[in-house]
Amino acid sequence: MQHTNKLSPFFENINFERDDNSMVVNFGPQHPSAHGQMRLILELEGEKVVKAVPDVGYLHRGMEKMGENMIYNEFLPTTDRMDYIAATANNYAFSAAVERLLGIEEKVPRRAKVIRTMLLELNRIISHLFWLATHALDVGAMSVFLYCFREREFAMDLMEDYCGSRLTHSAVRIGGVPLDLPAGWISDLSEYINKLEDNIDMYESLLTENRIWKMRLENVGMIDEEMALSWGCTGPTLRGAGVQYDIRKEEPYELYDELDFDIPVTDTGDSYGRYLLHLEEMRQSKRILTQLIQMYKHTDTQLMAHAPQYISAPKEQQMTQNYALMQHFVLVTQGMRPPVGEVYVPTESPKGELGFYINSKGEPYPYKLKVRAPSFYHTGLLQDVLVGVYLADVVTVVGNLNIVFGEIDR
Amino acid sequence: MMRRYTPKNDVQKKAYYNDRFWVAPQTPKGIVEEDEKFATDLERLKANFTVGDNYTELGFFVVNIDAKENFEVVKFCKEELGYRMLTEVSAIDYLADDGEFEVFYQMLNLKERKRIRIKCRVKEDQAIESVEPLFRSADWSEREMFDMYGVKINNHPYMKRILMPDDWQGYPLRKDYPLQGDEFAQWYEVDKIFGKEARDIIGPEIRDGAMIDRYDTERFARLGHEVPFGADISDGEPDTQIQYQEEGGVPLIGKMDPKKSKTIERR
Numbered sequence: 001m002q003h004t005n006k007l008s009p010f011f012e013n014i015n016f017e018r019d020d021n022s023m024v025v026n027f028g029p030q031h032p033s034a035h036g037q038m039r040l041i042l043e044l045e046g047e048k049v050v051k052a053v054p055d056v057g058y059l060h061r062g063m064e065k066m067g068e069n070m071i072y073n074e075f076l077p078t079t080d081r082m083d084y085i086a087a088t089a090n091n092y093a094f095s096a097a098v099e100r101l102l103g104i105e106e107k108v109p110r111r112a113k114v115i116r117t118m119l120l121e122l123n124r125i126i127s128h129l130f131w132l133a134t135h136a137l138d139v140g141a142m143s144v145f146l147y148c149f150r151e152r153e154f155a156m157d158l159m160e161d162y163c164g165s166r167l168t169h170s171a172v173r174i175g176g177v178p179l180d181l182p183a184g185w186i187s188d189l190s191e192y193i194n195k196l197e198d199n200i201d202m203y204e205s206l207l208t209e210n211r212i213w214k215m216r217l218e219n220v221g222m223i224d225e226e227m228a229l230s231w232g233c234t235g236p237t238l239r240g241a242g243v244q245y246d247i248r249k250e251e252p253y254e255l256y257d258e259l260d261f262d263i264p265v266t267d268t269g270d271s272y273g274r275y276l277l278h279l280e281e282m283r284q285s286k287r288i289l290t291q292l293i294q295m296y297k298h299t300d301t302q303l304m305a306h307a308p309q310y311i312s313a314p315k316e317q318q319m320t321q322n323y324a325l326m327q328h329f330v331l332v333t334q335g336m337r338p339p340v341g342e343v344y345v346p347t348e349s350p351k352g353e354l355g356f357y358i359n360s361k362g363e364p365y366p367y368k369l370k371v372r373a374p375s376f377y378h379t380g381l382l383q384d385v386l387v388g389v390y391l392a393d394v395v396t397v398v399g400n401l402n403i404v405f406g407e408i409d410r
Numbered sequence: 411m412m413r414r415y416t417p418k419n420d421v422q423k424k425a426y427y428n429d430r431f432w433v434a435p436q437t438p439k440g441i442v443e444e445d446e447k448f449a450t451d452l453e454r455l456k457a458n459f460t461v462g463d464n465y466t467e468l469g470f471f472v473v474n475i476d477a478k479e480n481f482e483v484v485k486f487c488k489e490e491l492g493y494r495m496l497t498e499v500s501a502i503d504y505l506a507d508d509g510e511f512e513v514f515y516q517m518l519n520l521k522e523r524k525r526i527r528i529k530c531r532v533k534e535d536q537a538i539e540s541v542e543p544l545f546r547s548a549d550w551s552e553r554e555m556f557d558m559y560g561v562k563i564n565n566h567p568y569m570k571r572i573l574m575p576d577d578w579q580g581y582p583l584r585k586d587y588p589l590q591g592d593e594f595a596q597w598y599e600v601d602k603i604f605g606k607e608a609r610d611i612i613g614p615e616i617r618d619g620a621m622i623d624r625y626d627t628e629r630f631a632r633l634g635h636e637v638p639f640g641a642d643i644s645d646g647e648p649d650t651q652i653q654y655q656e657e658g659g660v661p662l663i664g665k666m667d668p669k670k671s672k673t674i675e676r677r
Contacts, residue, residue, distance in 0.1 A: 057571075057572060057573035057575070062582060064558075065589055068583075070423075103438070231547050232547035243520065337434060340437065341437025341468070342468075345469075353497065357498065363425055367502070368500075372516075376551075376554075377551075383549075384546065409573055410573075
């Protein structure tokens, strides 16, 4: 404990000066490869890491506390700021939890489901492109970074065309989506995903058989099945350890049970295997999007669930019907009052299992809101996975795990 | 009129209006014995431990256990029932109601695709056993639970605050902790940077991000009413004329001519 009236350096009793050959280095919190505000305290023996202590919390904003003091609809834009690379995944995870709590899951219109699934998959592509770009940059492949960011930019343009914002979308609402797809969006999307296939091939041609890339990634950051399960790893990290578990397939939500796609899995357990998984997942997202474009054409125009007790009526009704306007006023000022109970809905965000635990006491404010963020456990995993890794490979491992600090610290 | 009673041990935001005849509905709860997925799990748990209230709720098998048996129950679920992943550990603050926390463990059975929520009640000063020897993920989730609620954990390898600074006072997610932070929080940065002796000079930190002080000319500016920095405007301020310089054009910057500009159709 530090005395709070002293302005003296404070290193949690870490002895940086050692008498033996070991050395303690401080990695971050402002390191460009830390992917945010992470501090790693590394104990080195020569160039080998013998102990790693991740220190998080530099981006802690108290989201869960904020959630407990906001009505449900008010909290939704806040969820954007958790995993800010894949904001739609957060919006959806929260909406899905509230919808299951309200019991209106079945009432979400089909067109809304199609649009949501489209946005989720487009966001997965954005997130994976961002991951590949920054990961390649960490390892030293600058051109891949530029190419990936170019494609990501186009995907974000699509997002912008749909919801008006590029990073913090808030495009999914409790009970559906607020807007229909704008004219020409579908053709833009199909144009984009058709080009994406070639682009992924280009990244592969730059990296997959690249000698340096392979040397830097193969057998680095080994995560076996036991470690992955013990640490609660999910997403590509779990599938990279040989466990085939994708929530989209195993516990399907939205339209994933109707869609035809594969779950890539590898048992290499190293960074290279996870790199291949990410690329394959982008191809699968493309496949899903192609099917969704066809599905969209066979839906009718309703976008929000009809549940007057919880969801405001469409604008036309509010403008013409007195009761719809009154109900809207009550829902905006007081907030919806869900049933008493607890809910947790797991969803597959680009990084792994993302879910919101909500404990409702029938009030407009959740009694307890807990976010299960995949990156939180993937960062804790660093304690175990970094032991025995060379200092130069630390950035590879950190970058490869695809951690985003908005959702670790919340 | 009587002043409204606001309990100090629960400062969470409350609805400002409640219909006195409103009865909140409940989420549908199922009987575990009739559930084909979870019936055997409950049976085997009942055979080995004291099992309290149990039901299925929205896809979860919820079971209440004795807090003293938490380690054994989690171990049994992992090794015997096949729940090989501990996805979440957290607590719920019921201190205002009965001086207890509700600690819950959420576990996932990957093979049979089912999820269990194990709950137990602990008193405020009662410590529970760490499940870290069974699941490494509990290392961090229990640290977070301690950090946010102050739930005491026995035999944890590295019990230390995780999200808040080490010298933070109070537990932020408790219901008696205000959203904007308590009286310690407003001095934390000031003490840390300038020292306690500078409190009078610096003043407490404004922790309400939405606060706007109309008369504060040091932190706030209003368009059209620019006044000198730090000026006292509590008695009203002089009107400031805003002069736009665009009429004759600004040196070095040409006026935008719509005819010369180009709109890009596609990127």
